Amino acid sequence: MTHDVPSRDSHNPITSTGIDRAAFMERVRNALGPAERDTDPHTHPHPKPPNVDETIARLAGLEQNLADLFAGKAQEVGMTVHRAHADEAASRLASLLVELEIRSVTLCLSKTESAAALTQAVRDTGCDIVDWRDSPNLDAHYDVDAGITDVDAALAESGTLIVSSDPHHSRGAFLVPPIHIAIVAAADILPDMIDYFSEREAPAHHTPPTATVFITGPSKTADIEGILITGVHGPKQVHILLIDTPPLP
Amino acid sequence: MTSTQTHSGERKPGEHPLNPKLPFDIKPRIKAAVADTHLRQSVKTATESKDRNRADAFRETFGPRYDQMRDLAGRIKQHTLDHLDVYLERFVDQATEAGVQVHYAADAEQANAICTAIARDNGCTRCVKSKSMVTEETRLVPALEAIGVETIETDLGEFILQLDGDAPSHIVTPMIHKDRRSVARAFQRELGAPYTEDPEQLTMIAREYLRQKYRQADLGISGANFLIAQTGTIVICTNEGNAGFTVHGPRIHIALAGIEKIIPKRSHLSVFLKLLARSSTSQPLTVYTTFITGPRREGEHDGPEQVHLILVDNGRTEILARSTRELLRCIRCGACLNTCPVFCTVGGGHAYGAIYSGPIGSAITPLFKGLENYPDLPHVCSLCGACAAVCPVKIDLPRHLIRLRREMVTDRITSRRDRLGYRAWATLLKRLPLYLVITTIQRYLFRALGKTGAKRGGFNDRRWIANLPGKVGGWTRERDLPTPTSSGFRTWWKTHHKKRMQPRR
Numbered sequence: 001m002t003h004d005v006p007s008r009d010s011h012n013p014i015t016s017t018g019i020d021r022a023a024f025m026e027r028v029r030n031a032l033g034p035a036e037r038d039t040d041p042h043t044h045p046h047p048k049p050p051n052v053d054e055t056i057a058r059l060a061g062l063e064q065n066l067a068d069l070f071a072g073k074a075q076e077v078g079m080t081v082h083r084a085h086a087d088e089a090a091s092r093l094a095s096l097l098v099e100l101e102i103r104s105v106t107l108c109l110s111k112t113e114s115a116a117a118l119t120q121a122v123r124d125t126g127c128d129i130v131d132w133r134d135s136p137n138l139d140a141h142y143d144v145d146a147g148i149t150d151v152d153a154a155l156a157e158s159g160t161l162i163v164s165s166d167p168h169h170s171r172g173a174f175l176v177p178p179i180h181i182a183i184v185a186a187a188d189i190l191p192d193m194i195d196y197f198s199e200r201e202a203p204a205h206h207t208p209p210t211a212t213v214f215i216t217g218p219s220k221t222a223d224i225e226g227i228l229i230t231g232v233h234g235p236k237q238v239h240i241l242l243i244d245t246p247p248l249p
Numbered sequence: 250m251t252s253t254q255t256h257s258g259e260r261k262p263g264e265h266p267l268n269p270k271l272p273f274d275i276k277p278r279i280k281a282a283v284a285d286t287h288l289r290q291s292v293k294t295a296t297e298s299k300d301r302n303r304a305d306a307f308r309e310t311f312g313p314r315y316d317q318m319r320d321l322a323g324r325i326k327q328h329t330l331d332h333l334d335v336y337l338e339r340f341v342d343q344a345t346e347a348g349v350q351v352h353y354a355a356d357a358e359q360a361n362a363i364c365t366a367i368a369r370d371n372g373c374t375r376c377v378k379s380k381s382m383v384t385e386e387t388r389l390v391p392a393l394e395a396i397g398v399e400t401i402e403t404d405l406g407e408f409i410l411q412l413d414g415d416a417p418s419h420i421v422t423p424m425i426h427k428d429r430r431s432v433a434r435a436f437q438r439e440l441g442a443p444y445t446e447d448p449e450q451l452t453m454i455a456r457e458y459l460r461q462k463y464r465q466a467d468l469g470i471s472g473a474n475f476l477i478a479q480t481g482t483i484v485i486c487t488n489e490g491n492a493g494f495t496v497h498g499p500r501i502h503i504a505l506a507g508i509e510k511i512i513p514k515r516s517h518l519s520v521f522l523k524l525l526a527r528s529s530t531s532q533p534l535t536v537y538t539t540f541i542t543g544p545r546r547e548g549e550h551d552g553p554e555q556v557h558l559i560l561v562d563n564g565r566t567e568i569l570a571r572s573t574r575e576l577l578r579c580i581r582c583g584a585c586l587n588t589c590p591v592f593c594t595v596g597g598g599h600a601y602g603a604i605y606s607g608p609i610g611s612a613i614t615p616l617f618k619g620l621e622n623y624p625d626l627p628h629v630c631s632l633c634g635a636c637a638a639v640c641p642v643k644i645d646l647p648r649h650l651i652r653l654r655r656e657m658v659t660d661r662i663t664s665r666r667d668r669l670g671y672r673a674w675a676t677l678l679k680r681l682p683l684y685l686v687i688t689t690i691q692r693y694l695f696r697a698l699g700k701t702g703a704k705r706g707g708f709n710d711r712r713w714i715a716n717l718p719g720k721v722g723g724w725t726r727e728r729d730l731p732t733p734t735s736s737g738f739r740t741w742w743k744t745h746h747k748k749r750m751q752p753r754r
Contacts, residue, residue, distance in 0.1 A: 009291055017363045018355070018559075019354075021341065021353060024355070024562070027566045028334045028569070029334045030566070031567065031569035031570060043599065047331075050325050050520050052520055053317075055272040056314050057520050061396065067647065077532070089543070094659075102499040116524050132551070134551075137464050137498040137499065138463075139464060139500045151540070159533075165551065170551050172356075172497065172551060175495075176495045188455060192519070193522065193544070194519045198516060200479075201515075201516070207480075208542045210543050210546055211496075211539065212539075213537055214538035215536065215537060216538075217536045219537075220488045223406035223424050224409075224432055225291070225428055225448065226295050229449055233460075233463075234492045234537070235490075
């Protein structure tokens with residue numbers, strides 16, 4: 001197939017595979033034109049972008065019951081929420097594994113206080129914990145029944161789970177197995193995306209993780225005649241074990 | 250299916266639906282689209298429900314703040330474009346520091362050349378690719394397959410289109426013009442799958458097939474929805490999760506992005522993410538919003554060894570000129586397509602003859618490819634303004650279409666005959682006595698032609714013309730033409746205006 005998009009470029013030096021940074025930026029600068037800008041990049045290299053006006057963009061605030069709001073929104077987008085007190089979380093996880101007939105898992109737990117107890121609970125059900133480290137192409141996650149992860153944070157406004165990669169957290173556990181079980185502590189829940197991003201402005205977060213994913217529901221498609229199907233590539237089911245501090249209703 | 254030729258080789262002979270012979274003549278495609286009742290109905294149903302759900306979602310979540318939200322998004326994008334050089338430089342600095350290898354493509358050819366060079370240098374032979382409009386622009390898949398890299402589209406809709414040698418007809422739901430039977434046939438023919446018309450089973454066939462491909466892939470290619478200047482982060486939004494498999498698994502990830510994808514800060518995503526998925530599919534967020542900041546780091550046990558980002562110009566710096574800059578705000582949500590009465594009627598048939606269709610396509614395709622090559626596009630619009638009313642970044646699309654129409658006249662792309670017609674019309678409108686004479690003659694003539702229809706009383710004593718002669722007959726083929734009223738607007742205005750203007754007591 002021949003390529004019929006005409007090249008509109010004639011004045012820039014072109015290497016066989018693209019142009020260099022300076023030439024590319026020059027094209028952009030030329031296109032912008034010098035006269036129209038309110039700041040000159042040389043004398044004033046820090047233009048001020050509009051702020052995110054919270055009175056417009058905020059959808060959830062601290063005045064709400066975050067655990068309830070989160071659970072409700074998560075269910076709206078097709079995830080299943082199981083709520084438990086901190087002291088019964090391990091047994092609730094074990095019973096969930098039995099209920100869903102899960103016999104093998106990949107596990108990424110380190111952030112919640114109860115990580116050790118939860119890991120032990122998984123082991124006690126006789127479930128095989130598969131080592132996912134250094135398996136090429138996320139291979140280890142393909143043949144397990146579920147991936148179990150904790151989260152960086154969760155968003156009440158949309159029922160979103162936020163997970164990130166690090167030495168203890170795989171990029172595959174929440175994506176590849178047919179079931180994802182997320183452990184969310186009530187303290188992980190932030191009202192709004194605005195709160196998540198403003199927390200990330202702190203110096204500790206200046207270098208973001210290599211991969212962060214906002215998960216809002218099970219893998220979905222409506223490409224065939226607009227009919228909603230879950231589990232098109234990723235998990236068919238997302239279960240959230242929401243660990244509430246007492247009192248529970 | 251294992252051979253690399255199977256995918257691109259199935260394409261039917263003849264012109265590519267989105268890369269037609271230029272100048273592009275829209276009429277045969279409109280005719281074909283209108284004649285296909287089944288297709289027209291399914292596209293109409295799909296777009297109308299999307300449009301309704303979008304409106305409901307925004308009413309529920311933002312209520313009266315909806316308009317302010319769009320305004321804020323538009324302002325952030327406009328600011329970014331006004332200072333695009335600064336933000337691009339910042340993005341490149343940050344991304345490079347995070348270990349991303351940034352490349353620069355002035356046009357489509359360069360983008361493909363960079364991509365194929367990376368694949369070749371790293372010995373890649375199996376590529377999985379997630380949805381990206383810019384790779385449709387550059388026609389990357391054939392370029393990769395030409396050097397022997399098997400390249401599989403993994404978005405379900407794109408995957409099916411690839412099997413069929415077909416092209417996307419909607420930027421969000423690319424397969425809006427196909428039904429389950431054509432999917433069933435494609436899977437049976439290309440994958441050897443048992444014939445089924447059950448969407449769930451069809452999806453599972455694709456799932457199993459694509460999972461094999463993910464496991465074997467050594468190259469993942471994605472687009473980008475946003476590039477964050479502050480951190481050098483690439484943001485990708487999908488519902489299916491295919492982008493996750495594409496960017497997290499293979500040892501090399503290449504992302505291609507148009508320069509207009511830049512936003513200044515992470516916090517700005519609180520505006521754009523809340524608008525994007527609601528505008529596209531009435532979801533609060535896409536199921537997966539993936540943030541990539543560099544390749545696998547020390548101590549991590551998975552993730553790509555190399556992340557490349559190709560910044561693509563391909564005509565964008567020309568659109569960056571003051572009068573058209575606003576068009577680069579577009580976040581490709583597809584809301585203007587779903588709400589457009591023209592797209593809803595003809596959108597399923599690749600009628601726009603270009604990668605981007607609908608109102609946004611009509612406005613940017615002539616800029617990308619030359620107005621002289623797409624002279625019909627500024628005219629497939631009734632200027633109803635629905636697109637501008639739903640655009641989440643407040644692009645005034647009708648204004649741009651009018652500007653293009655004007656340019657067609659000043660640049661003499663419009664035929665001499667039509668230009669003479671316009672000039673005569675302008676002359677007429679500027680001279681009142683002449684206008685009155687002509688409109689009076691026209692009124693009598695039309696009322697004489699009007700045969701059917703009865704008096705409806707009062708001002709509305711118009712009749713209907715069922716058949717106009719000659720070329721103008723096209724207008725009356727589908728509907729009747731109302732005649733002017735017996736008295737005319739000016740007479741009506743005089744009496745009513747006088748009445749209104751009388752002082753009240």
